Amino acid sequence: KAGVTQTPRYLIKTRGQQVTLSCSPISGHRSVSWYQQTPGQGLQFLFEYFSETQRNKGNFPGRFSGRQFSNSRSEMNVSTLELGDSALYLCASRRLAGEDTQYFGPGTRLTVL
């Protein structure tokens, strides 16, 4: 069974631009969560989608948004990029929203110049 895939793997943007990241979950998984990893901060939860609905949201500004499509694929958008948005963005999927174990993709490394 194929794992979680994320595209693109690397991205360089400049301040003020916007960016869209994509995540395809494991086949049959309907829940997709997004995390931001920065040095020293661990993984910080952004939001979770299940059946095209946002189920949970972390403590991030409104510049960070997401959506989920009917095939469970998810996109994350960051508008008006700031230097501090440079991070590894990880997507994780699980079969159901209530399951404990999540399976992570390799991440998208975003660099904001």
Added chain:
Amino acid sequence: DQQVKQNSPSLSVQEGRISILNCDYTNSMFDYFLWYKKYPAEGPTFLISISSIKDKNEDGRFTVFLNKSAKHLSLHIVPSQPGDSAVYFCAATPGSARQLTFGSGTQLTVLP
């Protein structure tokens, strides 16, 4: 306000010896705890978990201990191998929301 803390950013251990990674939490609502391992350029991989109704869970060379009164958990790796060198994250989840809260990670280096 970090609800899950890994106070040791790094740990070095000799091959064949025991590695002990520690994690503390503050939220008493957490009832399920997980450890993930992360290699560079890869996403975290699930390693082992423990429910709050248990105080120990083993899986091969990996054992997780939970001390609810101290709000502390630890991951023991015995014997440690060079391939275990990675960043280890502990995570916790409360109730039915099942939203993971992660610690900041510990870089384990196993020396040959």
